[in-house]
Amino acid sequence: MRIGYIFTGITYQEQFLSPHHVGHNLNPYTIDFRDTYDNVNNNLIEPYIKQGHEVDTYFVTYNSSIEDKLQELYKPKKILFTEYINTNNFNLKERGKKQINDRLQGIKLLESYAQEHNIIYDFIFVTRCDLYFYKDVTQVGIDYEYFNVLFYHLNGTIFSGEDSWTGIPGSKIHYYKERMKLLYDDIELGKEDGGGTILTTHYTGKYIIEGGETIKYLYGGIDGCQGINYPFFKFLRDVRKYVNINDLLNTSFPRVFHNNEEEKTKHGIYISGIGPHRHMFTTFMKDF
Helix, strand or coil, rough: CCHHHHHHHHEEEEEECCCHHHCCCCEEEEHHHHCCCCHHHHHHHHHHHHHCEEEEEEEEEEECCCHHHHHHHHHHEEEEEEEECCCCCHHHHHHHHHHHHHHHHHHHHHHHHHEEEEEEECCCEEECEEEEEECHHCCCCCCCCCCEEEEEEEECCCCEEEEEEEEHHHHHHHHHHHHHHHHHHHCCCCCCCCCCCCCCCCHHHHHHCCCCCCEECCCCCCCCCCCCCCCCEEEEEEHHCCCHHHHHCCCCCCCCCCCCCHHHHEEEEEEECCCHHHHEEEEEEECC
């Protein structure tokens, strides 16, 4: 199997302070991809290589003083550097459009390399490199036949997922691009979900499902839904709020269920879409 990783966003930026830090008394700090390189390599890349798979990386990021080090460590097949844009001043609409555009640019890099070298990617991950990955990704229940998204909300009219990591079957990358372009257009128009929430990239899964595809929503915690809300990573910004990573990993986050099947499922739930309305979605369970 050939795996492609697309990393987007900041790889190095000094004096960074995002809106997420408001109310947490955090001082500006430096985002540095070297802080997370070891756990990204050990948990995302090496496990596949050890199983005999090929892994390629691609980056869409900003120019920095250590971009040579980025290329030395990750050895990306292709990389796109742009001038830094402080998106903290963006509203949700502009930030969502920027995030989708970066991901589509990353896919464009991957597709151009694949075409130039006559290769086919079996599975593609779209993520960011300022995340703290604490578990071997091959051990979290990924289903390579379907789209994989991290569980975030699934309740009533809210149908969103954590979009910082998405797994995409290589054969369905064109479908993913089409759905992201549709989401981009709807964000541009200022559309809302059924509950009055402005659309953001957290609705990536919703748009995939509405086109008729199936998603496996993954969620974490030792006993499935309970405990940790992400099955194998934490935001580095959250890690900085705690004395050590174990404090963060042992912090519980309540899970919202919308049916009994979800509550009984250990690791994830499969959802198929047949229309744009929540009540039209069908769920099915599968052993894994």
